[in-house]
Amino acid sequence: MNDAKNTQPASAAQSPRFCNTGTFMRIPNTQTTEKLDFAIVGVPFDTASSYRSGSRFGPTAIRQISAMIKPNNVILGVNVLENLTGVDFGDVPIIPDYIHPTYKAIEETLQPIVDAGTIPICLGGDHSITLGELRAVAKKYGPVALVHFDSHSDICDEVFGQKYNHGTPFRRAIEEGLIDPSHSIQIGMRGSLYFPDEFQQAADLGLKLIPAHEVRELGLKEVGKLIRERVGDKPAFYTFDIDFVDPAYAPGTGTPEVGGFTSLETLTLIRETKDINFVGFDVVEVLPAYDTSELTSYMAANIVFEFISMIALKKNASNK
Numbered sequence: 001m002n003d004a005k006n007t008q009p010a011s012a013a014q015s016p017r018f019c020n021t022g023t024f025m026r027i028p029n030t031q032t033t034e035k036l037d038f039a040i041v042g043v044p045f046d047t048a049s050s051y052r053s054g055s056r057f058g059p060t061a062i063r064q065i066s067a068m069i070k071p072n073n074v075i076l077g078v079n080v081l082e083n084l085t086g087v088d089f090g091d092v093p094i095i096p097d098y099i100h101p102t103y104k105a106i107e108e109t110l111q112p113i114v115d116a117g118t119i120p121i122c123l124g125g126d127h128s129i130t131l132g133e134l135r136a137v138a139k140k141y142g143p144v145a146l147v148h149f150d151s152h153s154d155i156c157d158e159v160f161g162q163k164y165n166h167g168t169p170f171r172r173a174i175e176e177g178l179i180d181p182s183h184s185i186q187i188g189m190r191g192s193l194y195f196p197d198e199f200q201q202a203a204d205l206g207l208k209l210i211p212a213h214e215v216r217e218l219g220l221k222e223v224g225k226l227i228r229e230r231v232g233d234k235p236a237f238y239t240f241d242i243d244f245v246d247p248a249y250a251p252g253t254g255t256p257e258v259g260g261f262t263s264l265e266t267l268t269l270i271r272e273t274k275d276i277n278f279v280g281f282d283v284v285e286v287l288p289a290y291d292t293s294e295l296t297s298y299m300a301a302n303i304v305f306e307f308i309s310m311i312a313l314k315k316n317a318s319n320k
């Protein structure tokens with residue numbers, strides 16, 4: 001809280017101790033429901049991950065290295081601190097191990113932000129958190145178009161017999177009517193699979209899925225065009241699983257898959273989406289314990305910088 005009278009840290013029984021340790025790009029830590037251009041929100045929940053856990057420390061690592069980010073995005077031609085108002089809202093008071101109370105906490109934290117017309121940019125946490133974010137966003141905008149970058153499609157029906165896991169959020173989101181599959185697209189899937197028909201399962205759910213090898217065949221410009229065509233002018237949510245990036249460039253993640261994208265290819269493809277009407281973003285699955293030289297958290301911080309740059313670009317265009 002940015003409240004001079006309250007200098008006590010939050011009770012560790014209410015808010016986990018790994019919350020609220022720094023801010024993104026050193027912007028103010030302020031909790032407000034006034035309309036802003038964006039709000040950074042940490043969601044350090046990682047107990048729905050299927051292999052390595054530890055992405056609860058992702059938001060802290062991303063914030064820490066984000067001190068490296070400078071305000072000018074030369075390629076998109078914007079300064080993100082000049083015309084935008086944004087805050088670091090702090091972290092959702094997640095409850096480790098308890099996914100449904102955590103979903104409730106995510107919704108309760110995000111809803112006033114979303115309802116004010118502020119664009120949330122969430123830092124995960126494992127990918128299960130996106131379902132809670134989509135619940136808040138869809139309450140305001142209706143079913144949104146999903147732009148999903150990941151090496152996995154995360155549309156399993158169950159993992160370990162559980163419906164709510166980091167491998168299931170997008171099947172649940174479709175069932176709950178939070179996303180419109182006919183305007184949604186998944187990019188970058190690869191690696192060995194349990195079910196050989198997983199890409200077909202995405203199609204059966206009404207999603208468009210472009211696996212990593214097809215991205216390579218089509219080229220980044222063409223894939224960018226396919227994403228824009230798919231989304232159209234629908235309000236969209238951008239969910240970015242850091243394992244989209246090759247583990248050579250982003251080793252610190254829970255379920256890595258080789259044969260991915262370089263950091264330059266990743267940033268280039270994100271910029272191809274700049275004309276889309278995004279109403280929410282997240283970057284998930286950053287796992288600092290497996291990171292090297294802060295490569296992964298710096299990649300994530302730069303992805304968030306591209307997101308903020310796209311918000312700035314849109315604002316500048318609407319002010320002209």
Ligand code: MN
Nearest residue numbers: 127150154241
């Ligand atoms: Mn994922």
Ligand code: MN
Nearest residue numbers: 151152241243
């Ligand atoms: Mn993944």
